Amino acid sequence: MADVWQSSMDHAVAVARKAGEMVRGALKDDRTVMTKSSAVDLVTQTDQKVEQLIIQSVKEKFPTHRFIGEESVAAGESCNLTDDPTWIIDPIDGTTNFVHAFPFVAVSIGFSVNKQVEFGVVYSCLEDKMFTARRGRGAFCNGEPLQVSEQTDIHQAIVATEFGSSRDPVAVDHIFRSLRNILCLPVHGVRGAGTAAINMCLVASGCVEVYYEIGIHVWDVAAGSLIVSEAGGVLMDVDGGDVDLMSRRIVAAQRTSNRQRSIAEDRQRDQVLQPAE
Numbered sequence: 001m002a003d004v005w006q007s008s009m010d011h012a013v014a015v016a017r018k019a020g021e022m023v024r025g026a027l028k029d030d031r032t033v034m035t036k037s038s039a040v041d042l043v044t045q046t047d048q049k050v051e052q053l054i055i056q057s058v059k060e061k062f063p064t065h066r067f068i069g070e071e072s073v074a075a076g077e078s079c080n081l082t083d084d085p086t087w088i089i090d091p092i093d094g095t096t097n098f099v100h101a102f103p104f105v106a107v108s109i110g111f112s113v114n115k116q117v118e119f120g121v122v123y124s125c126l127e128d129k130m131f132t133a134r135r136g137r138g139a140f141c142n143g144e145p146l147q148v149s150e151q152t153d154i155h156q157a158i159v160a161t162e163f164g165s166s167r168d169p170v171a172v173d174h175i176f177r178s179l180r181n182i183l184c185l186p187v188h189g190v191r192g193a194g195t196a197a198i199n200m201c202l203v204a205s206g207c208v209e210v211y212y213e214i215g216i217h218v219w220d221v222a223a224g225s226l227i228v229s230e231a232g233g234v235l236m237d238v239d240g241g242d243v244d245l246m247s248r249r250i251v252a253a254q255r256t257s258n259r260q261r262s263i264a265e266d267r268q269r270d271q272v273l274q275p276a277e
């Protein structure tokens with residue numbers, strides 16, 4: 001049977017590539033920085049222009065579809081995920097990286113229907129890596145199939161996370177307590193690319209076993225979540241329950257062996273992951 005969302009997915013890949021060109025071009029220009037929720041929650045005109053480019057082009061092709069876009073929400077639009085076909089857009093995931101020309105910057109486009117992600121596109125535009133996944137049809141990077149790591153021992157794992165943009169000392173203490181607990185499990189290492197979407201693609205690629213973060217938004221993780229699950233990984237809440245992409249917390253891991261559920265489950269036993277908020 002023909003895939004009803006194939007043309008939308010093709011469009012997402014094409015517009016993500018165009019958006020990536022815009023991001024690369026803007027890196028050479030002056031990057032005027034503004035702030036949002038805190039002094040370290042950065043936004044640039046390029047974030048806004050890229051989101052407009054994506055939304056405009058989708059509206060022309062698919063006029064009935066809805067949108068949740070990071071910069072539209074920052075400008076006051078609602079952030080409700082409905083059953084309607086919805087494009088979930090982070091025009092620049094890794095804005096701080098972009099501002100500093102730190103080389104991990106992604107355009108992230110998820111597409112959901114009935115609150116289920118149907119396809120995900122993450123374009124790591126400075127590396128020129130196009131990560132894609134279609135529900136039930138696998139995950140790919142530049143056309144090559146992705147497979148999560150087979151490492152089932154958390155002690156031999158690399159864990160990715162981020163510090164987010166809250167500098168509230170209590171929240172920062174929670175983040176550091178979680179980090180300390182994880183490092184002392186022990187694990188081989190803790191890393192962070194500076195973008196949730198690329199961290200999730202690293203899990204899907206098999207070079208990072210687990211990524212977790214508390215405080216992310218649906219646009220950071222919608223596309224990456226499908227890329228992880230289609231590469232054989234699992235998603236869960238930080239307390240080990242079912243993931244809810246709107247809950248602002250996520251664990252993405254290589255697979256659900258008893259051992260690998262441990263980070264989330266240890267949260268219940270030993271409070272490994274401390275809530276940030």
Ligand code: IPD
Pocket residue numbers: 070090092093094095096162163164165193194195196197213215216217220
């Ligand atoms: C941010 C990045 C960062 C994560 C933050 C996100 P943005 O997205 O994904 O890694 O720690 O939670 O908000 O603001 O660069 O699109």
